[in-house]
Amino acid sequence: MPASDNFPGIDLPSLAGEAWLSSQATQRVMAAIEAGGYQVRAVGGVVRNGLMGLPITDIDIATTAMPQEVIRLARAENLGVAETGLQYGTVTVIAEHHPFEVTTLRRDVESHGRHATIAFTDDWAVDARRRDFTMNALYCDRAGRVHDPLGGYADLLARRVRFIGEAADRIREDYLRILRFFRFTAQYARDEPDTVGLVACTRLREGLAQLSKERIHQEMTRLLTARRAVEAIDAMQGHGILAAVLPAAPRPTVFSRLTGIEAAFTRKPDAMLRLAALGVATSEDASRLARAFKVSREERGVLDLAVRDSARLTSPPSAKSARALLYSLGPDSYRRSLALSLACALERPISDPAWGEVLTLPEGWTAPKLPVNGADVMARGVPAGRAVGEALHRVEAWWIAQDFGPGRDELLAKLAGA
Ligand code: ATP
Ligand code: MG
Numbered sequence: 001m002p003a004s005d006n007f008p009g010i011d012l013p014s015l016a017g018e019a020w021l022s023s024q025a026t027q028r029v030m031a032a033i034e035a036g037g038y039q040v041r042a043v044g045g046v047v048r049n050g051l052m053g054l055p056i057t058d059i060d061i062a063t064t065a066m067p068q069e070v071i072r073l074a075r076a077e078n079l080g081v082a083e084t085g086l087q088y089g090t091v092t093v094i095a096e097h098h099p100f101e102v103t104t105l106r107r108d109v110e111s112h113g114r115h116a117t118i119a120f121t122d123d124w125a126v127d128a129r130r131r132d133f134t135m136n137a138l139y140c141d142r143a144g145r146v147h148d149p150l151g152g153y154a155d156l157l158a159r160r161v162r163f164i165g166e167a168a169d170r171i172r173e174d175y176l177r178i179l180r181f182f183r184f185t186a187q188y189a190r191d192e193p194d195t196v197g198l199v200a201c202t203r204l205r206e207g208l209a210q211l212s213k214e215r216i217h218q219e220m221t222r223l224l225t226a227r228r229a230v231e232a233i234d235a236m237q238g239h240g241i242l243a244a245v246l247p248a249a250p251r252p253t254v255f256s257r258l259t260g261i262e263a264a265f266t267r268k269p270d271a272m273l274r275l276a277a278l279g280v281a282t283s284e285d286a287s288r289l290a291r292a293f294k295v296s297r298e299e300r301g302v303l304d305l306a307v308r309d310s311a312r313l314t315s316p317p318s319a320k321s322a323r324a325l326l327y328s329l330g331p332d333s334y335r336r337s338l339a340l341s342l343a344c345a346l347e348r349p350i351s352d353p354a355w356g357e358v359l360t361l362p363e364g365w366t367a368p369k370l371p372v373n374g375a376d377v378m379a380r381g382v383p384a385g386r387a388v389g390e391a392l393h394r395v396e397a398w399w400i401a402q403d404f405g406p407g408r409d410e411l412l413a414k415l416a417g418a
Contacts, residue, residue, distance in 0.1 A: 005124060007151035015050050016144025025095035026059060030142040032077040032093075033102070038065035040102075041124075041139035041147060048135050051146070051156055052188070061102045062139065064122045067091050070102050088118060106130065111173035113210065125149040132170065132177050133184055134162050159190045167200035175207035179219040179245070182236055186226035193235055202239040209244065213294035216245055220293065224278070225269035230256045233278065247288040248279035258343040260350045265339070265359050272302035273336050277343050280306035302336060310337035314345050316354040319361075324400050327367040334362060370396050371408040372415065380415050391415065 006012065015021055021042070033040040040063040049056045063070060070091045074081050080094030089104035105127040108116040121127060124147065128137040134152035141147065155162050161184045163170050163177070171177050178201045185193045192198075208216075223232060233252055236242040242250055258277035262269055272295070280286050286303040289295070295303065305311055310325055310333075317325060326334045342348060342355045372395065377388045395414050399406055406414070 005147055005149060007148050007153070010148075010151075010154055012146040012148055012153055013051065014144045015047070015140050015146060018050050018144065020046060020050065020056055020059060021140065021142075021144055023096075025098045026100070027142065028077065028095045029061065029074070029079060029093050029100045029102070032073050032079060033061075033063050033065050033070060034142065035077070036065055036069055036073045038063055038069065038073075039124075039141075040065070041141045043139050044131075044136050047138040047140045047146065048152075048156060048188075050140070051138065051153070059098070059100050061093075061100050062105055062124075062127055063102055064105055066120060067104055070104070074102075088116070089120060108173070113174055113176070114212070114215065116173075129164055131164055132180055134164055135160075135184070135188070137164060156188075159188055160194055161185045161189055161197065162194050163197050163200070167197050168204060171200055171204045171207065175204070175211055176215050176219060178205065178208060178241065179211075179216070179223060182232045182241070183219055183223040183226060185235075186223055186228045186232035189228070193232075198235070198239065201241060205239070205241045205244045208241070213292065217293040217295065220245065220275070221271040224271050224274040229269075229274070230259055245292075246279055247292050248285045249281065250278055251281065252278070253346065254278070254343045257346075257350050258339060261339045261342055261359070264350060265335075265356070267335065267339070270302075270336070272299045273339065276303050276306035277340060283307045301333075305333055305337055306340055308337065310334075311340035312344065313338070313341040315348075316342075316352070316358045319358075320403050322358040322361050323365065323367070323403065326361055326365070327400060327404070331362040335359065368404050370399065370411075372411045376412060377415060380412075 020026060030040045040061060042059055043062040044060040046056045046059045065073065067086055067089050070093065071081050071083070074091070074093045082092040082094065084090055084092045089106050091102050093100045093102050105121050105124065106118045107121050107126045108130045109119050110117040124139065128149040131137040134150050135156040136152070137150050138152045138156070139147040146153070150164060161181060163181070181197050181201055182193070223229060226232065233242065233255060237250055237252060255274060255278040258274060259269070275289060275293070279289050280303055286307060290300045290303055310329065329337060338359050342350060342352070342359070348355065372392070374388045374392060377391045378384060382388050382391055395411055398414060399411060
């Protein structure tokens, strides 16, 4: 590869030997396209994270081959093909069950949000310039050589998330880039957001209203769970950007405490729980957020938890009531509810040992199953119908009040007596 293809002034490391690059699947896909005489390079997150030594998710690939050529060459090597985004030059090639998004080098002639009128090119620098941030415009060929047409590596070393070209123009092309700016800053930056980017995002924030709910949902989920989400949310709030995407009065302190509680009690970052901490103070908030982010039923359930009594405890429950709560909520909702309770109990330190004890209860105690059932109730003369459920419910309530102590015989006796 010619050296001129790189931004001058800095030595680029090699990614040769990285597991994702030397894997059979990646090598097969890249080799298949190279076999047609084309250039092919990994791009985006995989190169950026590879260079930072961070875990990678999916592998995106850029190539000089036209989409129909990618399809032909992949099929010739018995690789799977899905014509996912053909109108944008993207073909999904599947090797060893791993999908690779292969996109022909392109320039966006006219961008209108997610949709763009595109033109293919064979110039890597042109392809780089349509991308959002300099650290996302790094490429890596099959031998592990890194290609950096726009100086992204220097920004990566400085952990600086910087727009490619004029920030304001790039944002007007696609307002999602405002959220991506904060998301990538939250994931990778060490310091304050880049000033130029921040000013442009602040000035153009009204454009966020044009985004589809699905895109907001997807990007905010990543933002809320990023390493420095707390700082990003503070910056967004401080610049009027949070208000443009969050139809609720934000609670940055509750949000920050929740992230601390998750870290202390080894829970993975939980996007919906974080959203609930940030924005759900009333049931109307839960509805508004559910609508604005077009959440799934399951996600809606998490938002709704925030307004239940179990998420508003001001002091830690006794060991006995904690067990009763765990029995009725199940471990996931139990953990979430108590984490929200503590996050909202602002006068309590998040390292409070009494709260720690109840928060970790599911790790040491599993709720037993009620040792009697409907058949037992009917065997004691209760006719089938609502009465069965009611009798079962009464005996269950008694059993919980006894801290799950009574066994089957005692419960049967209780049923007989009831
Ligand atoms: P990760 O997958 O780890 O979240 P990524 O950088 O791979 O990060 P993707 O959303 O998968 O992010 O996008 C792949 C690449 O496509 C990006 O690195 C960037 O170069 C480009 N890209 C994606 N979305 C946009 C956008 N809205 N505007 C400009 N470029 C984009
Ligand atoms: Mg990616």
